[in-house]
Structures are given as structure tokens and as C-alpha cells.
Amino acid sequence: MEIYVTNLSQYNAGKLVGEWLELPCSEEELQDALSRVLDPDKEYFITDTEGLPFTVNEYDNIYRVNEKLEQYVALEATEALCVTFLLSEGYDWNYSIEHHEDVIVYAEQNLEDVAYSLVEDGCFGAIGTSLENYIDYSAIARDLSYDGYREREEGVFYYVG
Template identity: 35%
Template sequence: MCEPRIYVADLAAYNNGKLHGVWIDAALELDDIQDAVAKMLKASPEGFAEEYAIHDYEGFGSYRVSEYEGLESVHEVACFIEEHEELGAELLAHFSSIDEARTDIDENYAGCYESVADFAEELTEDSVQIPESLARYIDYNAMAYDMEVGGDIFTIELGHREVHIFWSR
């Protein structure tokens, strides 16, 4: 996954059929992002320009950046994605706010497993002593299914045998 960055376009130029903008690393300090936008606007081919919009972005995974999303918000999202990588981007796409995503990863993250059945097995074996004579009768796939369908957990699958599990508290 590439670094989160945004393409900020000069709207005065855009509205007059000219492309003028700049790609900016969205994880830079907020002041540096604002300075880069101000510098781009100052160099506008339309003379005096003061309005801008985000016309493109990359490195945000499934998270969708709005054209008029504030720079502070984009910066906060980019920093979260840099910290948590693809998992962070998928969490942001899942939730309606960065606060919810941050809370979920801090308080409800159960870990990464090859499958939900592996999670159910580990949870069971860590919780109770299973007699050897009964161990082969436990259906961890059925337990995993019940956990997902019952709403006890939600999962984010990032690849083959890479399932991130969160408690649904």
C-alpha cells in the first residue's frame, strides 16, 4: 500500500479549463499541508485563487476521500492509515468516523488469525480445559459461524489466511 497522498486542485484554474494542482503527502504536518496548498494557489495561472478541492487521492485503501473533505480530517485519516496500514484503511471504510475506528482497534481488536475457526479454537482452549476424549468432537467451524452470525464479532479479511477479528461490543 502506498503512502496516503492527495491531489489538491486550484478551482479557479479548473473552472477555466486549466489543470493546476499539487500532490501532497497527507501525513505531513498539517501546517506543511496547508502551506503546500497556499503555495499552489499562489502560483495559480488565473492570478488570484483561493478555492481548492481534492480531485484525487491514493494510499487510502477502501476509504473514500471526499472532494471537499477538510485538510485536518484528511491528515488525521492519513496518519491513522500510516499507523495501522491496510487494516486501518479498511476500518475507516467500515465505520462512519475515525473516532469509532480508533476506539475499535484500541478496545475491541482480538487479533489476526488464519481463520475465524482458529480464533474460536484458541478462545475455547484458553477458556476451558477440554478433555482429550472430547476434543475431536468440537466443531470450531460451527462455533466460528455462530460467532459471526450472532454478531459477537466482525472480521476484516485482508488476504488469504489473514483475518482480523474484532469484538462487537
């Protein structure tokens, strides 16, 4: 996960002075990198990012971005997926970190497979074997998408919050 930090006053003077920073890093490493890019100037902006799980604006606080990434890499893989899912659904960083445990991740790759699993698990009540052939799983899948179930590359996600 990287950001490109650019010296703002040099940029305004027509020079591109900047550096890619790999985050998260220690505060000392961050200060050293910023001093290389900014000295003697103090203003910067973020020109580009790669691999970040959240959106960064050009004038965001780099120390706060670094702190967020430290939190992110400390998560288990599934927890990180849940945080990324909540962020993609429009929730802010703090909310996503606090509520990632309220996301259910289904290993199935599409909503119709989830519909089959939910029927098998009895979520719609007991259904006799003579009626199983009449169940419209694609309609259940469509309704699940209306209820907030989302298909993603990593599986199907549902936020219960």
C-alpha cells in the same frame, strides 16, 4: 499517504492545476503547497488519494485530513490496524480513534483457527478430551462471523464495544 489537490476555478475554466501533497506534513508545508496550487484563487477540491486509511471526499478540509493523518501515524502498528478495522466497519473517525482499544486482534488467519483457540482457552467451558473429536469448529467459525468476528489479511478482528 498522498492527496491530489486541484484548483477549482482553474478546473472550471478547463485547466488542470493541481499538485500531489504528501501527508501528514507541517502546517507551513501545507500552506506553501496550497499557495502554489491556489494563488490567487481560494477554492480547491481533492481529486485523488493514495494510501489513506479513511475515505476523503473532494471538498473535505485539507487541514482536518492532515490532522487525522497525524493522529494515525502516531499510533502503534496494532492500534492503527484497529482504527482501520473500525473505519471499514462503518464507524466514523472520532469514534474509531476513541474505541480502537476495544478491538481484539487474533493472530490467527481465519475464523476456524480462532474457534480452535477459543475452545482450547476454555471459552465454551471445560470439554473433556473424549468429546474433542465431535466439536464442529467450522460451525463455531460461522457463528463467530455472525457475532462480529471479521477475517482480514492482517488476522481476525473482533470489536467488543
